Amino acid sequence: MSLTQIEIQLIATVVAVACALPGVFLVLRSMAMMSDAISHTVLLGIVIGFFIVEDINSPLLIAGAAVMGLITVSLVELLNRTRLVQEDAAIGLVFPALFSLAVILISRFAGDVHLDSDAVLLGELAFAPFDRLVIAGSDVGPVALYTMTGVLLLNLTFILIFYKELKLATFDAALAAALGFSPGLIHYGLMGLVSITAVGAFDTVGSILVVALMIAPPVSAYLLTDRLTTMLGLSAVFAAIGAITGYWVAHWLDANIAGSMAMMLGLIFGVVFLFAPERGMVALAQRRARQKWEFAQAALTIHLLNHEGTPAAAQENRVEHLSHHLRWQPPFAAEVVQRAQRHGLVERHNGYLALTDDGRQLARETLMLAT
Amino acid sequence: MELWSLLQDLLFDYTLRTVALGAAVLGIVSGSLGSFAVLRRQSLLGDAMSHAALPGIVIAFILTRSKFSLVLLLGALVAGWLATLLMTAIVRYTRVKQDSALGLVLSIFFGFGLVLLTYVQRIPDANQAGLNSYLFGQAAALLQRDVLAMAVLGSAALVLMGLFWKEFKLLSFDPVFGASLGFPMRLVDTLLTTTLVIAIVVGLQAVGVVLMSAMVVAPAAAARQWTDRLSIMVLLAALFGALAGVIGALISSSGSGLATGPTIVLVVSAIVTISIFLAPNRGLLWRWIVRRRNRRRLRVEAVLADLYTLATQHENRYHAHDAVVIRTMRAGQGGVAHTLDILQERGLVRKEDESRWALTPDGFREAQRITADMQE
Known part of the structure; x- marks a missing residue:
């Protein structure tokens, strides 16, 4: 194994685990498709952020993207609250519109910038190690590894600090509200987390496969346990297994790594779906x-x-x-x-x-x- | 003049005519079949199916080495259909909910498709351009034979819809009633899903995987605002879809950097926004006007009822009372002076002097009626 290979696997694992953690709550709160919406609309946030600061590497772009994720969520809720469209239709209306806007803005005004919708949708993990973080003249590793470790730590911290609140708001929102925890605040906090994770991850795996990383490990874990802590742990383990086996399958087939990670996560789900004790098909x-x-x-x-x-x-x-x-x-x-x-x-x-x-x-x- | 030349282009420019025609076919098919998906709260099924179609397209290509649209579309059809079956099985047999099943199947099929696609691109004779267009849609690269394939498949879906109209309607509104009448509802469900897959597959090449879901949801969601009848809704959705397709194609042909797929989606989103605000009865503007009118009517009636209460407590029913008294009775709610003016205009009250008001005989009768209504 070369150093690049190890680095790719490290990045893949960190991305996968970072996505799986907030994904657990999305699955439990029946908001899985929100990850699909957010992972597409963050592109608009990045584009608008880029027009403001005119620097593609500015960390402000991530902030812009996170804000756009929250705007997406509130737009969906706003549309839903008019009671003119159902919630699923609201999601289906909002994110393609914002994504289309982003694609047109890019191709019309930012054609010469490194921001093409191809890379956004598909991502290319194989190139991630070439973008190095250099501190004081010495190379300390790929940038993606540091940003995604940061995101992973952020997710871990958020879940650890607000574990009780998240648990309560997920399983009994009414009780949470009655006890004085604001379910709305926790909801938006979680959505903010999903947005930040999606921004960090879509650069490496692409926006559609962010959905796979966020949903597949928790769904597999959901069929195996009734305990939230176990579900979080299992999801992280599945994510890591999917990342590493996915890398080697991609290496063997000479194919897209992110796609192959999704495929392996699908395989894990398939095994669990069939053979889970108590809940499996068998x-x-x-x-x-x-x-x-x-x-x-x-x-x-x-x-x-x-x-x-x-x-x-x-x-x-x-x-x-x-x-x-x-x-x-x-x-x-x-x-x-x-x-x-x-x-x-x-x-x-x-x-x-x-x-x-x-x-x-x-x-x-x-x-x-x-x- | 500008418009005239655009119309001329539409008729005589080969590329534009093909693109607009393709977009119109796509809009009609996905609009009308999307109506059922929206009504059945399966809006995101379209999103899932369009992503899930990718591996089918690539496998069809690997098997046949053909870039002929119809063959690839058939592959997409099979994959989209399998994905739906899988989703249904997951929801039916496990505790995983609909949204998670959608997200799961969508992303995993897509991931699998992506692996296949990148794998195929390394095969020397594979021209990737044709396959890539399914990802992002290349309406501008549509050929006449592509449009023909779209029209053939789309008509098949529409004919199915026409043949099973009654069954689809039952399924959308009251499947239990349908089952009690002896219709095989599960079979009808599968059939409707199949037509939806066809509709999605028809659009894939033009607007691509990502934006296809909008073409399923948006025209139907817009049409829903204008009517409560299914038949009119389907027709309207088809019209909106076609309109968005043609207008989108025209706009994108007029400027550089305006990719056709996203432009069509923005046009159809605009139609949705207009519908949500302006549609009669349901629209936001309409509801705001009705609410304002109701509020004013309630205020007017309340002031009239207060005057009536005062009148019944006096010997002379047309005795004038100070506006301050009425304001007190209204418990500080504003607008009393304005309301009295409105009542005076209608001849229900009369201004005695600077600040005192009295009922007129008409006003007394009207107030009597309102109070009687309230007591009922």
Whole structure:
């Protein structure tokens, strides 16, 4: 591994983790698409900032972009509050308009500046290490690494300081308001954080893949845990894994690194989606199958209990009769009886079924639950 | 004169005519089908589908090595459709919500597409220009055969919409009722989604992945302000979409640095803004006027009712009272003098002297009526 390769992986990891942390709250607050909107409109902030200070490297551009992120959020809310359009439509109206404005401003007035919409949308992580930070004549590393570490620290600090407030405002906004924490302030604080992260990140990974970095790790973590701290930790881990494996896949295919990171994050989500304990597809299918048999066994015991000790018992409690009475296919009925026998719920006496004590208890409990 | 020459260009200039025609087709198709997406609160589905189409386009290119629009658009169609299925599955089977599922599928499909795209560009004979245009849209580079492909696909979507109009309408407004009537609503849902994917795919080449979502949402959102009828809304949205397409194409042809896609989006955004402010009944301006009128009516009625209360407490019902008394009864709310002037103009009150006012017989009857209404 060359130094450049290590640097790229470092930058990729830092960017990914920095994006994943605020992303957790976006996912939990059902505002995931706001990241899409903000990551596009920050471009307008940068363009306007550039027209004011006329220096493409000025840190003021980042401030301008962050402000534009907040303006985007409030425009969406304003439009939503007129109740003339739904919230999703409001997002879909605001950000393409602002983004179009930015693209036109760039191509019309800033054609000769290093600001092309190509790089903005796609980003090129591979070039990030070539932009070096030089302090007092000595090269201390790529600029992107420092800016993104700064953003990561900012996100960490914000989340650590306002952890309680964020948690409360996310899960119970009404209680947060009643206790005197302003959910509005926390909301805008979070949106400001998302904007700053998006500005920092889109330079390296492009605005559309910022969305992948912000949403994919938290969504994967969301399927694995119910604890906020665990979700934050898992998201960071997934982000880092996605970044490093993404880099190597891109290296192997000679393709866009950011895209490949998104692809790997998608792969991680796919694995979690299928195999997560409790919430994954496989676990879900297993649970459904188990519940089907459990339900059938309960139905069998109730049926037997109903007829127990009555004159009809001899007729009703034959195995062959089940398919008629419970409308079960004979093979299915046989399977249910077999399972019930194995669990000690029923006993078979030359063709007739009799409940055991356990079976009788199950039937009564199920009936109690049903009433 | 300027306008005349523009119109002449529109008719006779090959490039401009093609671009405007393409933009119009795109506007009509995405406007009318976008109406359903907006009504079903799936506005951002368009955004997700357009991004998700990218890998489909590239894979179609890798498989066929063809740059013929229809083939690439079919690839986009399949990918967009798969993405929607995946989103539906995620929302249905896990606790992940709609917005996260959209963001997730959108960005991951796009990332995958980007990997494929950068990979393909390293294949020597791949001309990247054709593929890149799907990212940002190159309406100016549209050829007649591209417009033809757009028209073919778009008409297919519109014909589907016409055939299943009733079903789509049921799905948008009351899917449960539709299911109770025996319509296979899930199938209808899939069908409507398919037509929306077609609409998006039609526009991709002209305005690009990023701005396509605006063409789905904006014309429909604008049309929604003017009407409560679905059929009129769809027609209006198609009209707005086409108008934005043609005007956008004309504006962008008149100046340098005005890329067609963003210009069209800005025009359609302007149409939305105008609609939100000016549309009758729903528009902001209209609502402001109604609210002002109501407020004034309430103020006038309240002052009249106060005068009536005073009148019933006196032997002579036409006895004049000082404006100060009324102002006190209004609990300090302003505008009493102005309101009295308005009432005098209508002949409901009469000015006795400098500061004292009395009801007229007409005013007494009107006040009686209002008080009776209030007590009801």
